[in-house]
Amino acid sequence: MTADPSQRDISAEIEALHAGPAPARQPILSFTPYRSSTLRHPTRAPRRVDPEGAELFAPVFGHCDVDPLEADLTIRHGGVPIGERIVVQGRVVDGDGRPVRRQLVEVWQANAGGRYLHQRDQHPSPVDPNFTGVGRCLTDDDGGYRFVTIRPGPYPWRNHHNAWRPAHIHFSLFGTQFTQRLITQMYFPGDPLSGLDPIYQSVTDPRDRERLVAAYDHDLSEHEWLLGYRWDIVLSGPHRTPLDAS
Amino acid sequence: MTTPGQTIGPFYGYALPYRRDHELVPPARPGAIRLHGTVFDGAGVPVPDALLEIRQAGPDGVVPTVDGSIRRDGTRFTGWGRAGVDPGGHYSFTTLVPGGPVPFFAVVVFARGLLDRLFTRAYVPGPGLGDDPFLASLDPDERATLVAVAEPSGDLRFDIRLQGPGQTTFLTFEGTP
Numbered sequence: 449m450t451a452d453p454s455q456r457d458i459s460a461e462i463e464a465l466h467a468g469p470a471p472a473r474q475p476i477l478s479f480t481p482y483r484s485s486t487l488r489h490p491t492r493a494p495r496r497v498d499p500e501g502a503e504l505f506a507p508v509f510g511h512c513d514v515d516p517l518e519a520d521l522t523i524r525h526g527g528v529p530i531g532e533r534i535v536v537q538g539r540v541v542d543g544d545g546r547p548v549r550r551q552l553v554e555v556w557q558a559n560a561g562g563r564y565l566h567q568r569d570q571h572p573s574p575v576d577p578n579f580t581g582v583g584r585c586l587t588d589d590d591g592g593y594r595f596v597t598i599r600p601g602p603y604p605w606r607n608h609h610n611a612w613r614p615a616h617i618h619f620s621l622f623g624t625q626f627t628q629r630l631i632t633q634m635y636f637p638g639d640p641l642s643g644l645d646p647i648y649q650s651v652t653d654p655r656d657r658e659r660l661v662a663a664y665d666h667d668l669s670e671h672e673w674l675l676g677y678r679w680d681i682v683l684s685g686p687h688r689t690p691l692d693a694s
Numbered sequence: 695m696t697t698p699g700q701t702i703g704p705f706y707g708y709a710l711p712y713r714r715d716h717e718l719v720p721p722a723r724p725g726a727i728r729l730h731g732t733v734f735d736g737a738g739v740p741v742p743d744a745l746l747e748i749r750q751a752g753p754d755g756v757v758p759t760v761d762g763s764i765r766r767d768g769t770r771f772t773g774w775g776r777a778g779v780d781p782g783g784h785y786s787f788t789t790l791v792p793g794g795p796v797p798f799f800a801v802v803v804f805a806r807g808l809l810d811r812l813f814t815r816a817y818v819p820g821p822g823l824g825d826d827p828f829l830a831s832l833d834p835d836e837r838a839t840l841v842a843v844a845e846p847s848g849d850l851r852f853d854i855r856l857q858g859p860g861q862t863t864f865l866t867f868e869g870t871p
């Protein structure tokens with residue numbers, strides 16, 4: 449039986465993969481330092497296809513689907529959650545820079561102590577009775593979204609010995625076509641754990657990787673109330689068919 | 695520059711699923727069928743932490759663009775649904791069979807251990823499939839992974855294999871960098 453790999457082992461694997469010939473702009477699905485990927489990445493390349501039919505339409509969400517209060521994760525549970533109150537806001541645009549309007553954005557995250565309200569999270573850090581870490585909103589006419597929340601804590605995981613995820617917020621996004629569907633994670637600037645994290649480092653092109661990091665924006669911070677972060681999201685596509693490309 | 699994807703991770707289960715997320719129509723509705731199956735890893739073991747979404751046309755072949763997928767009122771067919779797998783890796787949607795010349799369900803798969811989403815299609819079995827140029831361009835074994843299996847009950851079964859023998863044919867779309 450072999451011991452769990454150390455962070456040093458994992459970091460050496462990451463470094464070797466980053467030295468590879470072509471930096472990857474999307475995560476490498478077979479990124480071995482992320483051990484859970486071993487049996488869960490396709491080994492045959494995807495087939496390239498023109499999107500058609502339902503693929504050309506994103507699902508539609510409306511005000512009947514989302515309560516505006518769902519965008520404030522700090523007010524939903526009767527009391528005030530523990531931690532550093534922040535606002536995260538930005539725009540969702542497509543590959544042509546056009547705003548994605550009135551579309552659903554979903555977020556979920558750990559609390560300030562790095563604990564998820566999930567029964568499989570066994571991290572011995574307290575649950576906060578006033579924080580579930582789940583939010584939703586619809587983008588506005590400029591593609592803008594805004595969540596008020598608590599800065600999540602880093603948390604341990606079992607990828608290797610002494611493995612810690614950098615603080616992050618999970619984001620779920622839709623575009624104007626089904627083909628633009630995206631689930632990703634937003635990280636915080638200057639986090640010393642990001643360099644050690646095989647999930648973040650699975651995007652081997654540094655410029656694309658940095659697109660996952662929000663910027664501290666003092667203009668979004670509010671006097672004696674909260675700190676502001678800005679994070680813009682660029683979806684792929686639109687994936688036009690040759691017929692639409694005029 | 696496109697924002698990269700990241701894994702859905704292990705803890706989406708209290709955040710993304712919601713009541714009746716997988717019921718595009720109520721089970722009692724005339725014409726309702728199940729689209730269901732199991733997600734397997736490369737060792738043939740069911741994946742207990744995967745989430746699927748589908749987008750589809752209605753029986754008339756038209757893709758609906760109406761809201762109401764989250765607060766389902768039982769009358770509107772929005773053509774979109776979400777289903778987390780159970781501990782046995784099994785998912786199930788209640789829906790209508792899409793219409794049109796070569797109908798399929800557009801499918802997207804997320805899972806812990808999967809660093810970015812995977813797209814595929816679940817075609818409705820039928821005589822028209824032979825005429826489809828995309829399906830015709832595939833090897834028979836690749837093509838077979840994209841066609842749902844009709845069950846005697848009228849339900850459709852569509853298993854997903856992330857890796858290994860019989861790996862599902864996943865898709866990337868023209869226009870993707």
Ligand SMILES: [Fe+3]
Binds near residue numbers: 558618705
């Ligand atoms: Fe997480």
